[in-house]
Amino acid sequence: MKLVIQGKNIEITDAIRDYVNQKIEKAVNHFQNLTMEVDVHLSVARNPRINPKQTAEVTIYANGTIIRAEESSENLYASIDLVADKIARQLRKYKEKRNHKKNHGKPKEIEAEVLNEPPVVEDLIGDRTPELPAEVVRTKYFAMPPMTIEEALEQLQLVDHDFYMFCNSETGEINVIYERNHGGYGVLQPRKTNGNNSNGASRESGTKSQAANA
Incomplete structure (x- = not known):
């Protein structure tokens, strides 16, 4: 198993490295046959007086x-203790689902919601001045093999996020599956249009707003 430890605003000392190795190896010990690579990202806020949180992320x-x-x-x-316990639970859940699929075949289909395109709003910001983030704080790259909505839902439940972007194997399009505020899951799918859409930004913003309130 390959273990990679990275830090942001923190020095990865030998003591920290040894502790991460000890905890993470214990967490994945019973899942060695499933685990290919483990990335650990440790970070602290730039100003601990404002934000004292120290974060451990395991992928x-x-x-x-x-x-x-x-x-x-x-x-x-x-x-580190908390994330080690959490990743162990996630691995156990993943292994149980794999075994269940082997023994019982393909799970039944889920009911996924496809959001309808909202009306175009001509002016979304009024007299406000649009502002972009000062900097991109992090960029992530990941493989996107085609998968069904059911497989994307399983992946969503494993990545500890409230949404998951995937390539729909049935349509070849990029979709987003997300947890709805009032329970259940929804799926964002692109709507095909004829020609260029000059109101693309407005439509996109409206769709995101609708998704957030769904």
């Missing part, structure tokens, strides 16, 4: 599946 690459967990606390070692 595991297991046979084409990404399993992720993240925890924060005011103590880095406590965060």
Whole structure:
């Protein structure tokens, strides 16, 4: 198993490295046959007086599946303890689902919601001045093999996020599956249009707003 430890605004000392190795190896010990690579990202806020949280994030690459967990606390070692326990639960859940699929075949289809395109709003910002983030704080790259909506839902439940972007194997399009505020899951799918759409930004913003309130 390959273990990679990275830090942001923190020096990865030998003591921290040894503690991460001890905790993460214990967490994945019973899943060695599933685990190919483990990435650990430790970070602290630039100004601890404003934000004392210290975060431990673990991403595991297991046979084409990404399993992720993240925890924060005011103590880095406590965060490592919490995330190790969480990733162990995620791995156990993943293994149980794999075994269930082997024994019972393909799971039944889920009911996914496709959001309808909202009316075009001509002026979304009024007299406000649009502002972009000062900088891109992090960029992530990941493989996007085609998968069904059912497989994307399983992946969403493993990555510890409230949404998951995937390539729909039935349409070849990029979709987003997300947790709805009032329970259940929704799927964002692109609507095909004829020609160029000059109101693309407005439509996109409207769709995101609708998704957030769904």
